[in-house]
Amino acid sequence: MMRWMLLAVMGLCCAPAAHADRAPVPVSTINMPPGWAWPPTAAMRDRGRRCLAALDRAGVQHELLTRSIGRVTTPVVVPEMRFGGLLVRPVYRRARPPVMDCHMALTLVQHAPLLVELGVRELVTGGFYRNRRARLRGQSVALLSRHALGLAVDIRAFVFSDGRALSVKRDYRHPLLGRIEHVLAGSGGLRALVTPKNDRNHRNHFHISAKMTLDDAHPDDMVDIAELFRRVQQHARRARRRGRLAQ
Ligand SMILES: [Zn+2]
Numbered sequence: 034m035m036r037w038m039l040l041a042v043m044g045l046c047c048a049p050a051a052h053a054d055r056a057p058v059p060v061s062t063i064n065m066p067p068g069w070a071w072p073p074t075a076a077m078r079d080r081g082r083r084c085l086a087a088l089d090r091a092g093v094q095h096e097l098l099t100r101s102i103g104r105v106t107t108p109v110v111v112p113e114m115r116f117g118g119l120l121v122r123p124v125y126r127r128a129r130p131p132v133m134d135c136h137m138a139l140t141l142v143q144h145a146p147l148l149v150e151l152g153v154r155e156l157v158t159g160g161f162y163r164n165r166r167a168r169l170r171g172q173s174v175a176l177l178s179r180h181a182l183g184l185a186v187d188i189r190a191f192v193f194s195d196g197r198a199l200s201v202k203r204d205y206r207h208p209l210l211g212r213i214e215h216v217l218a219g220s221g222g223l224r225a226l227v228t229p230k231n232d233r234n235h236r237n238h239f240h241i242s243a244k245m246t247l248d249d250a251h252p253d254d255m256v257d258i259a260e261l262f263r264r265v266q267q268h269a270r271r272a273r274r275r276g277r278l279a280q
Contacts, residue, residue, distance in 0.1 A: 063264050064167055064176050066184075068248035073106045076247055081107030084135035091117065091142045098132065103164040105183035106245075107135040117145030120155045124189055131161040134183035140222060140243035141186075147216050148191075151209070155192035157200075159238055161185070176268065179224070179242040187238040202237035205229050214239065 062069060068076060084107060088095050093116060095109045102108040110130045114121045119141065123131055141156075148156075162183040167176045179185040190200040191213060199207050205228075217239070218226050227240040 063268050064179070065182070066245040066247050067250070069182075069245070071104050074247075077106050080245065080247055081135055084139055085109070087139055088135060088142070091139070093117070093138065093142055095135075095138060097135075102132050102162065102183070104177065104181055105132065105134050105162060108132050108162075108183060109135050109138055111138055116141040118149040119145040119153065121158055122155055122192075123158050123161075125159070131158075132183060133161045133186070134243070134245065136245045137161065137184050137186060137243045140241070143222055144217065144220060147220060148213065151213055151216065152193045152195070153191050153213070154194045156188050157190035157192065157198070159187035159189050182245070184224075184245055185240060185242040187240050189238050200237075201229065201239060205236075217241070 068074070070077070073081075085095075085097060088109075093111060094113060095111045098108040098110065110132055111121075112130055114123075114130055116138065121141065160180060163178070163180040165178050165181055167178040188201070190198050191210070192198045193209075199210055201210065204210060214226070214228055214230065217223060222244070224242040224244045225240065227235050229236050
């Protein structure tokens with residue numbers, strides 16, 4: 034894959050929010066899981082129920098939120114922030130634990146054994162749910178970020194069982210972070226992993242987004258990257274044209 038194309042698509046899902054990102058976001062199914070719609074369809078609610086049952090089976094204590102949270106289909110909090118053998122510590126200390134979609138919580142549980150095997154016991158995280166737009170080549174575009182669905186998290190640092198902490202910003206070249214990146218990239222369980230290696234906008238964190246499989250015809254929640262990029266460019270051109278006509 035061409036490098037510019039990879040960077041463009043990576044930037045689509047994860048760069049830090051700019052002020053403009055806080056504007057109301059339009060709904061588009063580009064960059065959304067196949068079959069995604071808003072309000073949620075019966076299939077989406079069904080997948081949410083299945084996910085909650087999987088969290089129960091994994092022994093993860095969680096609370097389903099009954100109030101609606103943006104466009105998060107199955108919003109949960111995990112009060113103790115313990116996901117299997119991993120403790121997750123948000124860098125932004127708030128009274129309540131962060132909201133995420135159940136599929137994000139399940140993704141952390143599923144990846145915990147891989148990280149524990151590498152000696153990780155704790156993740157220091159930035160944002161989970163944020164209602165904001167995606168960014169393309171550093172620019173905000175009129176599409177939702179996966180953070181807006183509660184399906185993404187930014188990992189700032191990894192804490193190991195011997196007490197060492199490696200920060201992505203400061204220690205990215207440490208072999209252990211390279212090993213973690215390699216293992217996560219090869220797990221097959223993530224929709225996207227964006228790091229300083231594949232996007233210069235991700236100097237200080239690993240962005241992880243969870244798969245939310247809604248359509249059995251697209252079980253990987255992933256379209257062809259080149260096709261996705263083409264569609265995003267087309268969408269941006271149409272939006273610009275509409276903007277010009279409105280002036
Ligand atoms: Zn992110």
